[in-house]
Amino acid sequence: MNPLFAGLFDDAAIFPPGNVPMPAAVSAHRERQSSALAPLAGPFVCSLARFGELAEAAAGGPPLRVSLVLPGPVAGPPDALPAAAGLEIAGVEGPSLTADGTLPTYTEIPCREVTATRVAALRDAGLRLKIRTGGVRADAFPSEAELAGALWAAVRGGLAFKLTAGLHDPIRHRDPVTGFEHHGFLNVLLATARALQGYEIERALADQDGRRVAAAVAGIDEVLVKAVRHHFISFGTCSIDEPVAGLRKYRLLEDPR
Known part of the structure; x- marks a missing residue:
């Protein structure tokens, strides 16, 4: 498997629109953890409000790595976060978070507000960046220029980031039902x-020619792959099957069938 895709897909199946x-x-x-797709999958994404429900559903099974979505800063030491047998909190994400030095911490800010100054402040505070790339309204999708500016600022500022929402498809496209312009994760x-x-x-980001984008991605060399994934850690998706199917469609992942 191309290391460019290792752990790229955080499992946000319980969030809209998957629910x-x-x-x-x-x-x-x-x-999925016990299948050939295991290397592609990141942690299970769960909100703090549903952690108890997750603990009940996961009880008695193999360990589960969790990215915990917080509504805001949690007062107290790192052990103030909830805990349950078999659940390992692998990171936290949410708005206005502060880093405690023990877990990867992603703080979400609007794409258009990702500037060199904000990136430097996050980096100096030991934080990572979370960018929303979609939602249930057209204005939740940043433009190509806005996302390009955010990526440039993050990369030039040496900051790791993750994305969330709207990236099920590998290639940029217009949804025929909603009319929303979705970014593609390969883009x-x-x-x-x-x-x-x-x-x-x-x-x-703008290229909608799937074969051309896929060929360019396949041509990223080993050194650059490591640098890309040093910054672009993962993205949350309510469907793992859809992005996997996209990789297979463009022959970037072998179909075991």
Whole structure:
């Protein structure tokens, strides 16, 4: 498997628009953990409000790594976070968070507010960046220029980031039902590489030619792959199957069938 895709897909199945019931989502996640797709999957994403529900659904099974979504800063030491047998909190994410030095901490800020100054402040505070790339309204999707600017600022500022929402498809496209313009996760990988190289970031995000984008992604060399993933850690998706199918469609992942 291309290391460019290792652990790229955080499992946000319980969030909209997927809204998979917790027991089914946990079961599917564990099934994936024991399959050939295990290297692609990141942690299970769960909100603080549903942690107890997750603990109940996961009880008695293999360990589960969790990215915990917080509504805001949690007062107290690191052990103030909830705990349950079999659940390992692998990171936290949410708005206005502060780093405690023990867990990867992603603080979410609007894409258009990701400037060199904000990036420097996050980096100096020991934080990572979370960028929302979609939602249930058209204005939740940043433009190509906005996302290009955020990627440039993060890469040039030496900051790690994750994305969330709207990235199920590998290639940029217009949803035929909603009319929303979705970014493609392969476009974002390529744009991150271009940010490291210093050119054509927005063009990489805008390209809707799937074969061309896939070929460019396949051509990213080993050294640049490591640099890309040093910055672009993962993205949350309510469907792991859809991005995996996209990789197979463009022959970037072998279909075991």
